[in-house]
Amino acid sequence: MSDTGRKNFSDKVSETVKPDSQKGVFEKGKETVTDYADKAASAVTPKSEKGLGQSVVDSATKGRDEANAKSNSKSFGETAGEYVEAAKEKVSDAAEYISSSITGAKNDAAAGAEKK
Incomplete structure (x- = not known):
């Protein structure tokens, strides 16, 4: 379950599991747009207003992004x-x-x- 205006956790999982090679151009584009919208919503929503599930997903996503940034730099x-x-x-x-x-x-x- 996700908070209002946020990407559903099950959608995130299914997008991650399906290989990019099996996705069409429009599907990839939709994922990119909804990912950016979800990151923006994550950044502007205070922790106190996030549900438990959304807080966990946001923390995991932030940790992954930081780890990727460190390994790529x-x-x-x-x-x-x-x-x-x-x-x-x-x-x-x-x-x-x-x-x-x-x-x-x-x-x-x-x-x-x-x-x-």
């Missing part, structure tokens, strides 16, 4: 490390390009000198 060190690795790749690419350009120029100069 990278630390500053990880992000910096990725930038350093990308910079190393670019420097290596530039050095390879310059080396091949110089080698090509040397080969062209030698070939030109031999023709004379």
